[in-house]
Amino acid sequence: MSANGLNGKAALVTGGSRGIGAAIAKRLAADGADVAITYVNSSAPAQAVVAEIIAAGGRAIAIQADNRDAAAIENSVTEAVNAFGRLDILVNSAGIWRAAPIQMSLADFDETIEVNLRAPFVASKAAAAHMGEGGRIISIGSNLAERVTDTSLSAYSTSKAALVGLTKALARDLGPRGITANVVHPGSTDTDMNPAEGPHAEHQRRKMATPRFGKADEIAGMVAWLAGPEGRFVTGAALTIDGGANA
16 A cells, blocks of 8 residues: 555544554554544553654544543544544554453453443444445454464453454445445564563464564554555455464
8 A cells, every 4th residue: 555545534543552553553644544542541652652643744633532431432533523524444453351261250251342342333333423435444353253272261252253243244234335344353463461572472472373473563554454445345354464373
């Protein structure tokens, strides 16, 4: 995709203050989009992402919104539309990880579903109301939705697998309006939440066909392609980028 492939577009990236979400926000901005990001508590990382985008000549804002709060999610969509006058791209990137066996608390299970599944539904519903032909909804899933390779993934894998069903349903509901919906499934990616040199990294590398962690920029590249003109005929798809861990 050309560097200006998203000129004139506006995007909202939930959880865009760090890790994969931050990389996506910066890549969409580099490709020409105006970008709004959400964060939960600490504004400093979010403002740093915004400052980097603005320093590079882009437009960006940060919005405080907890994915457990449906009203806050809806408000973030409204703020993005008010700031940029439109909304063309939604990236559901915010998520949480609660690793525990089936004996996990119901509260932890419910919170995982709330943040990883209900919030993308709320955001997609709100965003779609503002989108026209060419709109894009892209959710960040996990390769663990397709293949559960370890214990203690009851809530997490369930939430990400259900995100695939939601995405396929969105593709059907919104396709007649020219809006696409897809999910990107990253594997082990080098972020502060799962560092490539962390205590569990070698265990993860042993599962991969190419034994290295992915880079957040690589995930962002796939998202940017889906958001751009070359991805316009892809919808209802689950695209895995995991170094062959699920091969």
